[in-house]
Amino acid sequence: MEKPVILRWTEAHRFAFRFKQRVVRAMVPIRTQGAYLLLSGENPLYIGRSDHCVRSRLTGHPLLGIATHFLWEPCNSSVRAFCLEAFWYHRLAGELGGLNLIHPASPTGSGLSCPFCSMDDEAGLTDALRRFHAESQYASVAGTRE
Numbered sequence: 001m002e003k004p005v006i007l008r009w010t011e012a013h014r015f016a017f018r019f020k021q022r023v024v025r026a027m028v029p030i031r032t033q034g035a036y037l038l039l040s041g042e043n044p045l046y047i048g049r050s051d052h053c054v055r056s057r058l059t060g061h062p063l064l065g066i067a068t069h070f071l072w073e074p075c076n077s078s079v080r081a082f083c084l085e086a087f088w089y090h091r092l093a094g095e096l097g098g099l100n101l102i103h104p105a106s107p108t109g110s111g112l113s114c115p116f117c118s119m120d121d122e123a124g125l126t127d128a129l130r131r132f133h134a135e136s137q138y139a140s141v142a143g144t145r146e
């Protein structure tokens with residue numbers, strides 16, 4: 001008789017990578033938009049994003065040698081990168097070691113406002129999803145014109 005397979009669910013965790021230029025080059029593709037979180041050990045230190053290339057942003061980051069680890073999330077648009085950065089910013093407010101004193105800026109020329117400044121997480125995420133949906137519709141319409 002075969003032993004049964006038992007699945008156990010555990011709390012979700014993310015991997016953080018050592019914050020070294022060679023590790024960033026190995027783990028982050030070039031010309032990828034996204035948001036990132038820098039850590040000092042297990043403590044959040046700084047949140048940022050790049051609307052052009054996370055890899056370039058991180059390999060030239062002023063906190064290289066200070067932050068010990070990083071994690072990042074690729075995004076397919078600057079709107080998504082901004083929303084993710086803002087979400088992390090609000091979730092980690094007060095835990096960022098005083099380095100993120102200024103709220104994340106919206107993408108240049110977008111005129112976007114942060115969905116989490118005036119709403120709780122759930123309402124903010126709903127608003128962000130609405131923006132992504134509108135953005136996707138615009139992208140598909142724009143794509144048919146080319």
Ligand SMILES: [Zn+2]
Binds near residue numbers: 086
């Ligand atoms: Zn905000």
